[in-house]
Amino acid sequence: MATTIEAYKAELSFSIIWDKIVRYASVGWDTLEEADVQALKWYGVFVRKSTPGYFMIRVRVPGGILEHGRFTAEQLRALADVTRDYGRDTMDLTTRQQVQLRWIRMEDVLTVLEKLNAAGLSTMQTGMDNIRNVTTCPVAGLQADEALDSRQLVKELNDSIVGNWKVANLPRKFNITVLGCCDNCTHAEINDIALTPAKRGDLSGYNVWVGGGLGSWGTQRSLSLDAFVLPEQATEICHGILELFHERGNREKRNKARLKFLIEEMGLLAFRKEVLGRLSFTPLSAGTELTDDHSHRDHIGVHPQKTPGLHYVGLNVVTGRMKLEHVYEVARLAEAYGNGEVRLTTAQNVIIANVPDSKLTELLAEPVLEQLQHDPLPFARGLISCTGNTFCPFAMIETKQRTLELVTYLDQQIGRSVMESIGVLEIHASGCPNSCGNPHTGQIGLIGKKVKVDGQVVEGADIYLGAEHGVHGSFNERWKIAVPFSEMGPLLEGMIRQYIEEREPEEPFRRWCIRNGLIQGELKQFAPMIKDEEHTA
Known part of the structure; x- marks a missing residue:
């Protein structure tokens, strides 16, 4: 027997859904029927209960690369223009190499979709029971x-x-x-x-x-x-x-x-x-x-391309949320120093491609790179954070600000020593068990929840440790339950200091966690690896 949602889906088509969008844009969001909330997702239009009257629009960027293998500065600028004219001051990058625009009014949705389509951008099938954005290596x-x-x-x-x-x-x-x-x-x-x-x-x-x-x-x-x-x-x-x-x-x-x-x-x-x-x-x-089980490679930093004399430069967008001034600056830099090509990563960062040797020094001296760094400290570098309850109805906590505060603390306390000894420790955070922030693939994973402290409900998370990279690797495992964010920084700092001090030469984080009883996973055979500077820089 078909469920209610399946019966509803069976009556839909792209043209029927488009007609619904046209009608609601005319009569107003407050007439939106509950069943049709799902239908709008086929065109990337999402209701957000925490912001009544405003919608999120998700833009499909196949592999983080568009237009004959290029996601261009012109397209990035078009996204920023739409956000400036019809939304507010921020744009989010996702773990599937997509872009999310927020604070769009229903009466503006049609205009926004038309402007995006004119720029060669599509929002179709980015939600509901569809194949989401096809991802690939951003370089x-x-x-x-x-x-x-x-x-x-x-x-x-x-x-x-x-x-x-x-x-x-x-x-x-x-x-x-x-x-x-x-x-x-x-x-x-x-x-x-x-x-x-x-x-x-x-x-x-x-x-x-x-x-x-x-x-x-x-x-x-x-x-x-x-x-x-x-x-x-x-x-x-x-x-x-x-x-x-x-x-x-x-x-x-x-x-x-x-x-x-x-x-x-x-x-x-x-x-x-x-x-x-x-x-x-x-x-x-x-x-x-042919995939390697080597340590973290996130494409941040300056890297030579296969074409001699050219480099790509990966820039760190902490939490994946960009201010519009930074979006416009990335578009400008891509045109001024590269060939106008911008790429998006599954770690919520951006890449400027095809930068010649002669322009590299000048690019790295640009003021915006003080915020979008090519050489960030390790915890800011390794952070992935979901949308959080600011916009998402499922999230139990506000993830963007909480995780920003956490990685800022850790980088201030132990960032330099982590960078010198082990390179990067990834923190992946989700505001709920739906795991949009890929928490189980981080060396440290956080799944948000409400926690009681002295009778007061505060924001916290369960902490997971020990994810191992690669198709033959391992997910992390739960270490601590219901830790308030007010205690999380010192707790993680102490554990990481202990890892740095006690680890065997080149010992992976997961193996150390198992050996010390923090998690239960199987203790595999371990042989020290030759350190690859490109993977840990």
């Missing part, structure tokens, strides 16, 4: 050591998704990442489909992983489908998986509707057989995985 096509340039595949996938109603009415949301680099910088392990670089003899292509995800239901690392595909075969196998999910995914229980539950129900071998039976080709079994 695809730039790095000399990448295995594959993933940009064309990301474009093909995106073009096959946007406007395709068959994949716009899935049982639940769906995440895809495509990686041509060896760094796993988009966390392949938490995506419903992950394509990672691999070799099969002389062939270069992708290994296929399925069923990863984070949510209030728990965590699941992606599983190998034991399939290797060539770049020209990758879109077809993705759609084979999507077709199966569309047909057999759970449409009766939304908390059991992600792809991972279908795989559990069918069994991985049966799921694989069914997917392969839908293809026009027979994939080879999985090839040699």
